[in-house]
Amino acid sequence: KNQVEQSPQSLIILEGKxxxxxxxxxxxxxxxxRWYKQDTGRGPVSLTIMxxxxxxxxxxxxxxxxDADTKQSSLHITASQLSDSASYICVVxxxxxxxxxxxxxxxxxxxxx
Amino acid sequence: DAGITQSPRHKVTxxxxxxxxxxxxxxxxxxxxxxxxxxGHGLRLIHYSYGVKDTDKGxxxxxxxxxxxxxxDFLLTLESxxxxxxxxxxxxxxLDRYNEQFFGPGTRLTVL
Numbered sequence: 001k002n003q004v005e006q007s008p009q010s011l012i013i014l015e016g017k018x019x020x021x022x023x024x025x026x027x028x029x030x031x032x033x034r035w036y037k038q039d040t041g042r043g044p045v046s047l048t049i050m051x052x053x054x055x056x057x058x059x060x061x062x063x064x065x066x067d068a069d070t071k072q073s074s075l076h077i078t079a080s081q082l083s084d085s086a087s088y089i090c091v092v093x094x095x096x097x098x099x100x101x102x103x104x105x106x107x108x109x110x111x112x113x
Numbered sequence: 114d115a116g117i118t119q120s121p122r123h124k125v126t127x128x129x130x131x132x133x134x135x136x137x138x139x140x141x142x143x144x145x146x147x148x149x150x151x152x153g154h155g156l157r158l159i160h161y162s163y164g165v166k167d168t169d170k171g172x173x174x175x176x177x178x179x180x181x182x183x184x185x186d187f188l189l190t191l192e193s194x195x196x197x198x199x200x201x202x203x204x205x206x207x208l209d210r211y212n213e214q215f216f217g218p219g220t221r222l223t224v225l
Contacts, residue, residue: 004155031211043117043203043216044156089155093211100172101214103155 002027004092004104012110021107023073023090031093035075038087080111116140117217125223132191134220136204144207145187149200194224
């Protein structure tokens with residue numbers, strides 16, 4: 001069964017600290033992996049998208065990595081800010097009919113001052 | 114929100130009543146999607162459209178129907194709302210099936 005598992009479920013860090021969020025998937029065959037940020041009460045916003053051949057991609061203080069062999073991805077946030085408080089969702093797309101994306105349940109990050 | 118609006122943004126209705134949610138885009142994207150988001154679940158696809166009058170079912174389509182008569186509008190209808198359809202509904206758009214999806218602001222629906 002195609003699944004996307006994220007860990008931890010929630011995380012609290014101090015402003016200015018770094019953190020890493022994890023995503024493991026079982027989707028096969030694989031097309032691409034995306035990380036979204038979702039602020040409370042808003043729709044998800046794309047941070048990065050990586051294909052099979054890419055193993056790292058950055059977007060400002062956000063850096064995503066992908067290991068297609070182990071089917072793992074991580075999202076590293078550097079020098080966290082209060083505005084980073086949000087849910088971070090890992091989404092995997094498989095090479096299959098239709099447009100189905102497999103969504104993880106998200107990691108809720110709280111950045112405190 | 115990338116030229117995507119959803120209406121209404123909030124709605125409270127009673128069990129058994131019909132409900133229609135509207136998604137409107139100004140980006141001329143070919144693909145449009147309806148998702149629902151519930152606590153303890155990831156976003157789940159209800160229906161999607163790959164062109165005017167071209168639609169297909171997603172993972173959780175039972176109890177929902179959709180229509181797309183114009184490129185810019187994608188309607189989601191609950192023929193007879195049930196309490197299990199209480200959720201936050203998101204519309205999304207993309208240029209094609211492989212491109213990034215852009216999400217609307219969401220509609221919070223409560224069925225009493």
